[in-house]
Amino acid sequence: MKADFINPFLISLLNVISTMAQLELKPGTPKRKVDEVARGDVSGLIGMVGPQHRGSLSISFEKGLALEIMRRMLGETATTINEDVTDMVGEITNMVAGGAKRMLDEKGYEFGMATPIIVSGPSHTITHGADGTKIMMPFESEYGRATIEICFE
């Protein structure tokens, strides 16, 4: 996968979190995911299907960061990953994929987006089944880490 293809997802995540939660995530170093596994307490997943490419996107949040985004976006103080938090993670995933889709459209990559799925459970792991390179990128904040993973065939 070219940077051309990956960057829209990273930019879109930074944009969405900055706009919706007034929180600036600090990008880490993107890695090809081989053995490394991202763990999160709540993750949003979305499938994308295009005429030439198909794949999936996931965004995993550590609990502390998910709750802080919740507090900032909705003014709600949650102490557990409840239904409001999973709804918010689904919404963020949708917005990140939608933003990336628009940028990719302009570059000539066309995609349809599936609907988001949200997974919760302490320290779960995500494996992307697409038969392509997996890119994993951590984002740090003082409240915890978010990790975006992208895999396209």
Added chain:
Amino acid sequence: MKADFINPFLISLLNVISTMAQLELKPGTPKRKVDEVARGDVSGLIGMVGPQHRGSLSISFEKGLALEIMRRMLGETATTINEDVTDMVGEITNMVAGGAKRMLDEKGYEFGMATPIIVSGPSHTITHGADGTKIMMPFESEYGRATIEICFE
């Protein structure tokens, strides 16, 4: 969602597990998922995108059932949900969605399939973000339970 639309997924799951693992799952009662949450130890998820409909499918397995399917499909005795097990769950999810897609095509519903994503982690929960009715259907076996969930807009 009409039975017309749901049945292909249920039939396809029964077919795939019967063919690949010589294991007959016993269908339970389908439910509209409202508060009820399916828990699994390993789940395969896939997004589907069509011109009129889009949504997602998940199949969650309890650990004992996943390991038994593994043993029957590949003759491999695993004691934990390792990479081979997650690969197998991804493959099953792909086959179930592919089988349902073929049946839906014949009924005039056209879909593109995204690539599968596999989640592992003890007793995680799945929430489908699509803005439509969620159908959840448990399947029992002596090794543990599988739960299929379908949600389409």
